[in-house]
Amino acid sequence: MWTVLANQQVMQSTDPLTWSKTALTLYQSGNNYATSSIADYDRNGTGDLFITRDDYGTGYINGFTNNGDGTFSSAIQVTVGTLTWYGSIVAFDKEGDGYLDFWIGDAGGPDSNTFLWNNAGTLVGNSTTSNSGGSATVGGAVTGYLSLNxxxxxxxxxxxxxxxxxxxxxxxxxxxxxxxxNQGNGTLVWGQNTTNTFLSGADSGAMSSSVSMTWADFDGDGDMDLFLPAS
Structure with missing residues (x-):
């Protein structure tokens, strides 16, 4: 009936009262999940699981392929070109080719920005550090910038x-x-920049200062609005 991914395990129900659970094991012992995203990266009709971790010294992202029977295989490990931890992981089609790419956040920043390009099911890490807090002019091409959690x-x-x-x-x-x-052809342009919005700043490795981002059309005008639990 239901499949739930939580606490580093897959939980499945055959009825409302009967659940089974299977632990998900990372490549390296002693590390834990931080955040996750479900995306069908290989376009086989099943949602795969991608995670960020709580260790800062590895420089790669782990993924679990969905076997289609309620189980996941730890089969994906992609070097991203920089050290990241605890950040969000967002799936979106940046290149307009029908395959989901990923953006990776980093609580240890700001020192880079990180993407995973999906080339027909092959993931390639890409990290740049060519901007150090610049102007990010509205409508200008996004080349390099520094991201956080x-x-x-x-x-x-x-x-x-x-x-x-x-x-x-x-x-x-x-x-x-x-x-x-998103321009739909592999390029991004800058939209709005609003300072003094988030709670966590530089080197906020602990996620206690991170906030969730909740989108909904709050005023019924057809556009998505954002709620941030921060003040």
Whole structure:
């Protein structure tokens, strides 16, 4: 009836009162999950699981392929080119090729921004550090920037493409909320930047200062609005 992924295990029910659970094991012992995202990266009709971790010294992302029978295999380990931990992981089709790519957040920043490109089911890490808190001009091409913990995917302009909204170091501010508008061809352009929005700043490895990002059309105008539990 139901499949639930929580506490590093898969729980399944055959009826409302009967559940079974299977632990998910990482490549390396002694590490734990931090955040996760479910996405059918290989387009076989089943949602696979991608996670960030609580250790900072590895520089890769783990994934579990969905076997289609309620079980997952620990078969994916992708080097992303920089050290990340605890950050969000967002699935979206950046290149417009029908395959889901990923953006990876980092609680240890701001020192980089990290993506996983999905080339027809082959994942390739990409990390850049070419911007250190620059202006991020609205409408300008996104080349390099510094990101932090939080991020989410949402269609901001109702064009059918998923855009990114995330915690960045834009405008030389550790707490900036930035939108990156997806052009559907592998490029992003800068949307709005709002400083002093998030709670966690530089080197906030502990997730106690991170906040969730909840999207809904709160005023019924057809556009997605954002709620942040922060003040």
């Amino acid at each position: 939080e991020g989410s995917g949402v269609d901001l302009n109702n064009d059918g493409r998923i855009d990114l909204v995330q915690h960045t170091y834009n405008l030389n501010n550790y707490y900036t909320l930035s939108s990156l508008i």
